[in-house]
Amino acid sequence: MAISEEAGASVTEAQIAVHWREEDYIYPSPRFIGQANAPDPAIRERFSEERFPECYRDYADLLDWDTYWHTTLDTSHPPFWKWFAGGRLNACYNCVDRHLAKRANQAAFIWVPEPEADLVQNVTYQELYRRVNEFAALLQGFAGVKPGDRVTLHMPMVPDLPVAMLACARIGAIHSEVFAGFSGTACGGRMADSGSKVLVTMDSYYRDGKILDHKAKADEAVAAAKEHGMEVEKVLVFRRRSGQYLSQTPMVDGRDFFVDEVIADYRRKVVEPVSMPAEAPLFLMYTSGTTGKPKGAQHSTGGYLSYVAGTSKFYLDIHPEDTYWCFADIGWITGHSYIVYGPLALGTTSVMYEGAPAYPDAGRPWRIAEQLGVGIFHTAPTTIRMLRKLGPDEPAKYDYHFKLMVTVGEPIEPEVWRWYYDVVGKREAVVVDTWWMTETGGFMGATLPALEGMKPGSCGPGALGIYPVLYDEEGKVVEAGTGRAGNICIRNPWPGRMLTIWGQPERFVQTYYSKYCHDKQSTDWHDWPFLCGDGAMQAMDGYYRILGRIDDVINVAGHRLGTKELESAVLTVPEIAEAAAVPVIDETRGRVVEMYISLKPGLSPSPDIENKAKAAIEREIGKVARPKNVWIVPDMPKTRSGKIMRRVIAGISNFADVGDITTLANPEVVEAIRHQVYAEKNARGEAPRPLTEKELEEIKAFGRAE
Numbered sequence: 001m002a003i004s005e006e007a008g009a010s011v012t013e014a015q016i017a018v019h020w021r022e023e024d025y026i027y028p029s030p031r032f033i034g035q036a037n038a039p040d041p042a043i044r045e046r047f048s049e050e051r052f053p054e055c056y057r058d059y060a061d062l063l064d065w066d067t068y069w070h071t072t073l074d075t076s077h078p079p080f081w082k083w084f085a086g087g088r089l090n091a092c093y094n095c096v097d098r099h100l101a102k103r104a105n106q107a108a109f110i111w112v113p114e115p116e117a118d119l120v121q122n123v124t125y126q127e128l129y130r131r132v133n134e135f136a137a138l139l140q141g142f143a144g145v146k147p148g149d150r151v152t153l154h155m156p157m158v159p160d161l162p163v164a165m166l167a168c169a170r171i172g173a174i175h176s177e178v179f180a181g182f183s184g185t186a187c188g189g190r191m192a193d194s195g196s197k198v199l200v201t202m203d204s205y206y207r208d209g210k211i212l213d214h215k216a217k218a219d220e221a222v223a224a225a226k227e228h229g230m231e232v233e234k235v236l237v238f239r240r241r242s243g244q245y246l247s248q249t250p251m252v253d254g255r256d257f258f259v260d261e262v263i264a265d266y267r268r269k270v271v272e273p274v275s276m277p278a279e280a281p282l283f284l285m286y287t288s289g290t291t292g293k294p295k296g297a298q299h300s301t302g303g304y305l306s307y308v309a310g311t312s313k314f315y316l317d318i319h320p321e322d323t324y325w326c327f328a329d330i331g332w333i334t335g336h337s338y339i340v341y342g343p344l345a346l347g348t349t350s351v352m353y354e355g356a357p358a359y360p361d362a363g364r365p366w367r368i369a370e371q372l373g374v375g376i377f378h379t380a381p382t383t384i385r386m387l388r389k390l391g392p393d394e395p396a397k398y399d400y401h402f403k404l405m406v407t408v409g410e411p412i413e414p415e416v417w418r419w420y421y422d423v424v425g426k427r428e429a430v431v432v433d434t435w436w437m438t439e440t441g442g443f444m445g446a447t448l449p450a451l452e453g454m455k456p457g458s459c460g461p462g463a464l465g466i467y468p469v470l471y472d473e474e475g476k477v478v479e480a481g482t483g484r485a486g487n488i489c490i491r492n493p494w495p496g497r498m499l500t501i502w503g504q505p506e507r508f509v510q511t512y513y514s515k516y517c518h519d520k521q522s523t524d525w526h527d528w529p530f531l532c533g534d535g536a537m538q539a540m541d542g543y544y545r546i547l548g549r550i551d552d553v554i555n556v557a558g559h560r561l562g563t564k565e566l567e568s569a570v571l572t573v574p575e576i577a578e579a580a581a582v583p584v585i586d587e588t589r590g591r592v593v594e595m596y597i598s599l600k601p602g603l604s605p606s607p608d609i610e611n612k613a614k615a616a617i618e619r620e621i622g623k624v625a626r627p628k629n630v631w632i633v634p635d636m637p638k639t640r641s642g643k644i645m646r647r648v649i650a651g652i653s654n655f656a657d658v659g660d661i662t663t664l665a666n667p668e669v670v671e672a673i674r675h676q677v678y679a680e681k682n683a684r685g686e687a688p689r690p691l692t693e694k695e696l697e698e699i700k701a702f703g704r705a706e
């Protein structure tokens with residue numbers, strides 16, 4: 001975040017204003033406009049504030065409702081807004097059954113395994129229907145799952161994952177998918193939090209040319225859930241290669257079952273989709289914030305599905321006959337909204353890829369695009385940076401043509417944006433930079449591809465029907481074009497917003513509304529701006545530029561990691577007394593984590609303790625969170641009240657100015673830490689590079705939320 005309530009803030013803001021280089025607009029081709037779902041500027045009119053909330057009828061009407069709603073937006077229990085109240089529908093029916101009449105033999109998914117010699121598999125809508133029904137029957141009949149029960153999925157990128165999600169949706173159960181890269185311990189903690197007694201997992205999967213033992217994590221998950229007082233009853237294990245078990249861990253008798261064996265009893269079974277109220281929870285997605293414990297964002301059936309269908313149609317420009325590839329993991333909200341629910345609700349064909357982006361080489365994604373005729377491509381800046389670094393000239397070697405490309409998950413640097421546009425998109429494809437988050441269900445800021453010019457580094461204006469506002473710390477509006485940053489909020493409700501935090505409604509109100517809602521009794525939504533958690537600036541043209549999280553979250557390669565979670569993981573090592581995680585600017589991963597630790601009295605630093613700290617993070621969270629460096633320091637820089645000054649060590653880790661340290665209780669330690677870290681970094685060849693103004697601001701502001 002760029003602004004700060006500390007003295008000197010005005011200097012900071014002015015500096016940003018001066019260094020703010022406005023990019024020129026780039027416009028879509030007439031060819032794109034000619035085929036677009038939203039070519040008519042009148043669409044902005046249809047979603048104008050005066051038409052709110054009825055404007056969202058357009059989105060809801062993309063779905064088949066069993067019972068049409070009577071109230072578009074019910075605000076009687078603020079801020080637990082209900083969209084499409086009185087309406088009933090089934091998400092699985094909308095994503096699968098209703099397409100059978102026209103597209104039974106069209107692929108819903110084209111699955112690309114990581115090993116290039118393995119066959120690509122088409123899962124038609126008919127086959128998806130069969131597999132979903134069989135698995136739904138198994139969940140009901142074998143695992144005893146009932147409407148409203150939670151089912152945890154810890155699945156990699158295989159078609160069985162959307163099958164399992166849709167099977168849950170079909171029977172009214174709430175799925176909670178945990179990213180496969182997360183550890184068993186992290187999965188178990190989420191199982192306990194959601195009270196889910198069934199775990200759906202897989203024996204193994206391919207990543208970067210290796211087959212990973214994934215079932216091992218299920219045993220850790222069950223053990224971790226038990227520690228939290230939760231007994232997991234059944235572990236349903238899909239097999240990556242049917243009939244072969246590629247995990248080293250034994251199956252536990254009476255608890256673990258192979259899906260391919262059990263399913264024999266459910267062959268050709270058909271399960272009626274359960275008609276659910278619009279506000280029934282469809283799934284939970286755990287995410288990180290300021291405090292240590294991840295929160296389960298609870299998403300709805302009717303509002304969420306309408307919102308992802310509508311935004312997929314107008315922003316991804318999906319037509320049913322398109323081949324669309326979202327190169328993200330279904331384990332994150334991006335995959336839920338824009339691999340599974342949005343595209344399937346529209347009846348399109350999606351590519352799903354199992355593995356690592358540059359396996360076996362940086363030409364892989366472009367070969368896939370060429371072979372499968374991909375027309376819409378969707379990925380994150382971290383992947384774009386990596387592919388650019390490893391194979392800057394690869395895209396030109398392949399004969400594919402994208403009409404539209406999406407970027408999501410982190411701010412994209414204008415140079416990286418330009419490589420994406422010029423080289424990957426061959427200057428033919430529109431780029432849509434979509435800004436949003438787990439909590440919002442779908443896009444909050446983006447350009448309408450046929451109507452609003454692209455501006456590298458800016459996501460664009462608020463999405464259709466979304467009215468953002470920037471507030472300063474005191475709640476005053478930060479105007480567009482002033483070059484000042486503020487906390488970006490959404491003024492109005494929208495159908496994709498999470499309903500609540502699973503089991504913690506007070507925390508929901510506290511986290512997203514306490515800062516700017518001044519009348520907690522008000523049933524007028526105007527009193528309830530939603531705090532997104534990002535700092536942002538708005539240019540004169542209304543476009544937003546997102547600066548990053550304001551709540552001690554570090555965005556590593558698009559993964560949202562809470563500093564408190566990282567620190568608590570490290571503090572499970574008995575030798576460690578204190579820990580502080582800070583972000584370090586990284587050329588490909590955006591940010592990486594460096595961990596500072598101090599030891600209990602009498603202990604001296606050793607590589608062994610360093611490794612224990614790394615292992616603890618891998619165990620508690622997962623490999624994705626592994627810190628780049630662990631620095632064992634004699635003491636942490638602290639304020640007189642004993643708070644660790646994260647901005648100071650963040651400054652050191654980034655070879656940046658540490659700012660004012662005169663108010664520290666122990667200023668002398670700063671020089672010692674700097675000396676130690678610089679020497680080590682030099683020895684490891686981690687050369688400094690000059691940071692941009694924006695990056696410097698981010699580092700300076702880090703830890704401000706405390």
Ligand code: WT7
Nearest residue numbers: 408409410411434435436437438546548549560
């Ligand atoms: C945070 C949310 C969006 C789904 C995947 C991540 C950052 C997201 C952008 C973008 C700049 C972005 C924000 C946000 N972010 N998209 N286009 N430009 N920053 O979901 O894990 O909930 O993370 O990702 O900081 O708050 P998430």
